[in-house]
Amino acid sequence: EAMQRQGVETGAPKRSKNISRWSLWLMACIFLLLVARLLLHIGDLNAVLDLFDDELLVLNISSNSPAVLVMAAMANDFDYLVYSLQMHQSPAPVVVYDLGLVPNQVEYLDNTYPNVSVVSFDFSLVPEFLMNASVEILRPLFVAQVFDKRNATVVIWVDNGVLWTSENDVAMKTIGAQGYYATASGATGEINGHVVGLNKILYDIVLIEWKECVLKVDCFKRSEKVLARLLKRVRLKKNVAARSRKRCGRNTAPHFISDDSWFGHWMPFFSLLPEEEKINKKFSKQRVVPLTFSPKSKKRPIIEVGKAPIFKHKRKWVYPGLEQLVVLELYRVGRVQPRTSIVMPSHNQAHVLEKSISHLCENTVGSWDIVIILDASYDDSLIQVKKSLIKCMQNKDLMAARVVFELFSAWETSSDNVGYAMSDPTHYYIQVQPDIFVTQFGWNARLCSPMDQEKTVLAVSGRCGHSFSTRKKIGRCSSNFETDLSKNELQRNIFYVTPTVNRGPLAFRASGFQDMGFLNELVYFQGDDDHDLAARAQFKNWSVGYFPVGSYSPLNNSPSRSKTLSDITPKTVRLKDKQHLLARRARERKPSPKFDFERFREINIVQTFTGH
Structure with a gap:
């Protein structure tokens, strides 16, 4: 027993010595990793400080x-x-490159827009x-030529069809803070190139390499x-420089403008995720989770998840900058x-979608x-829609369902046009709002029957x-839409x-x-689009009219009438929506019959x- 006690007593220091040795090795490894990271950081910092001086960090370009x-x-x-x-709406000069305009088009631009210069490209x-x-490929050549010939501080490429209104100030402030501005897809975060703005300081850093690639x-x-890789490199180095200056006690750079066009961009691991990144994560979770249907099974519908929509028909009016993704x-x-597309x-109507889709x-x-x-x-709209549509595929007449x-x-109007x-x-097309419940079997055939009989009818409500x-109305134009029609009213085929x-609902030929x-x-x-149609x-000798079908709509189901439902939308999205809402309301006008x-x-x- 004494020997055993002695062995224990003498063995304990040996085990302690081994543990101490492993602890030292672990601490040494951690120290070496920290030193390596510090050396890399210092090397990167020196390069960044040479590349981005204080002039770029505190540029603060205004819209003027x-x-x-x-x-x-x-x-x-x-x-x-x-x-x-x-x-x-900005007085900034606009250079339009003539890639095949006819003479009367050039004359129209010269006479109508004094700030527009039409130039030819060699x-x-x-x-x-x-x-x-x-044209998209030639963009860096146009931008570089304007920098060279006009000695501009900032050059911004704008695609045709892009509305350049309130975003002007946002772009200029962003260029002032980080040297560039670029729009990107809200769904994927990838640059779409609709608007690309560069400060002259980035001429050699970004534009030359972009031009050489072309x-x-x-x-x-x-x-x-x-271009995306070059701008991401600029942004990463800008972040490192700003944080390093702050740690060293130097003048700190302005905080980055919250830029929704760079939605889903990658940030260094030591920085906080912006609000846009949180939204993107939520959106990614919604669209990435696949359903457990086998495409090889002939007894089950084929499912594809997450891709850009394919438009089979051209829209005459398209509001630019909207991003869609087919998630189901x-x-x-x-x-x-x-025969019919519904x-x-x-918008945030998960509470009624299941009931509305089941009625359809x-x-x-x-x-x-x-x-x-x-x-x-x-x-929870996407969850409710998935459940309802999978169940709805039991209707043998349903050929396809997309979300x-x-x-x-x-x-609403832009969303309708996408569909x-x-x-x-x-x-026929039929537009149905989610807070409207159709109750009559064969409602769609009944609604479209006036167009079957009268070939000059374009739309039926x-x-x-x-x-x-x-002053003159027929049907349920007021708040009496909360109750369904009686059998006697539905039997009237007028x-x-x-x-x-x-x-x-509203049907179209x-x-x-x-x-x-x-x-x-x-x-x-957001309204009057049906009256404008x-x-x-x-003017094209079409007529429209009213033909009753069984349906009703409780007033408290609409998100436009419920502040609680509207508050579900994240704050960043609501702020962005408010900007677009003001810009779009400024163009509203009454229909002209x-x-x-x-x-x-x-x-x-x-x-x-x-x-x-």
């Missing part, structure tokens, strides 16, 4: 600083150029493989990715082209498909019709030809609606759906 906007146009996209210039200066290149045959097709697609194997926009699935007849647009819906997510609010352009029905003056109609270019989302983004239809009348023509519809 000299800046030149650069655009380019060909004859076939002249209308987009003119629209962008009409919305341009294609003899570029390699032969760029002769047929797109002039190389093995690089010009990847020029946009090269359900296709029936052996599907046919649907479009449903939704139970009561819709004939071949049909549906597109649901989740317009900045940060509640589109919009990161920032596009509002219309994605769909390709043989006969299942809710109400009225004169443009609103179609009322009215000057204009309302949503709730597909061929005529496509020719009209769908809805005017640039002017009527009716006014435009008059060809004529108005208060004596509605009545047509007896004999081809209504019987429900058998």
Whole structure:
């Protein structure tokens, strides 16, 4: 026992010695790692301090600083150029490169816009493989030429069709803080190049390398990715320099402007995630989680997750800068082209989506498909829609179901147009709002029956019709939409030809609606778009009217009437939406019909759906 005690006593120091040795090794490794990181940081810091001096860090460019906007146009996209210039509210000079404009177009620009200079681009200066290149590829050549010839402090490239209004100040402040501004996809965070602004300090750092890439045959097709890499490198080094100066007690740089166009950008691991990054993470979780359906199974619908939408029809009016991502697609194997396409926009209405979709699935007849647009819906809408649509595929007439997510609010009209352009029905479109519940079996066939019988009818409302003056109304135009129609009212097969109609639901003849270019989302983004369509239809000898179908809508289901539902949207998104809302409201105006009348023509519809 004494020997054992002695062994224990003598063995204890040996184990302690081994433990101490391992502790020393561990501490040494940690110390070496810290030293290595410090050396790398110092090396990077020295490079950064040489590259970014205090002038860049405290540049603070205001919207009054000299800046030149650069655009380019060909004859076939002249209308987009003119629209962008009409919305341009800054006195900054604009250089438009003539890539094939006709003489009268150049004359129009010279006479209409005093701050616009039309210049020709010398294609003899570029390699032969760029002769047929797109405008997007040639951007660095245009920007570099303006820097060289105009001695500008800031040059900003703007794509045709981009509305350059309130974003002007945001871009200039961002360029003042970090030397550049670039728009990016809200869904993926990748640069889309619609607007790219550079300060002259970044001429050698970014623009020269971007330009050299375009002039190389093995690089010009990847020029946009090269630009993204160059700007990310600038941003990373700018972050390191700012934090290093702060630690060293030097003058600190201005805090980065919260730039939603750089949504989802990568940040160093020692910095805090911005609000945009948190939103992007939430959005990524929504769209990345796949459903457990096998594409190889013929008994189950095919599902694809996360991709850009494919537009089958052209929209005449497109509000620029909106980003969409298809987050769910359900296709029936052996599907046919649907007779009817249903479009449903939704904003934070998860509480009604399940009920609304189930009513549609139970009561819709004939071949049909549906597109649901989740317009900045940060509640449980996507979860509810997935569950409901999977169950809805039991309806054998449903050919396809797609869900589109919009990161920032596009509002109802733009959301509708996305669904219309994605769909390709043989006969009709129908717009249904999520807080409207259809109760009549075969409602869609009944709603479209006036267009089957009368070939001059473009649109039919299942809710109400009225004169443009609103003095004469028919249907449920007021708050009486909370209750369903009686059987006696539904048995009346009278179609009322009215000057204009309302949503709730609203059907369109597909061929005529496509020719009209769908809805005017640039002017009527949150209302009156249906009345504008009716006014435009008059000039093309189309008529619209009201035909009752079984449906109702409780008033408290709409997010526009409920502050609690609106508060679900993240603060950063709400601030961005507020900026766009003010800009879009400034362009609103009343529809201009060809004529108005208060004596509605009545047509007896004999081809209504019987429900058998």
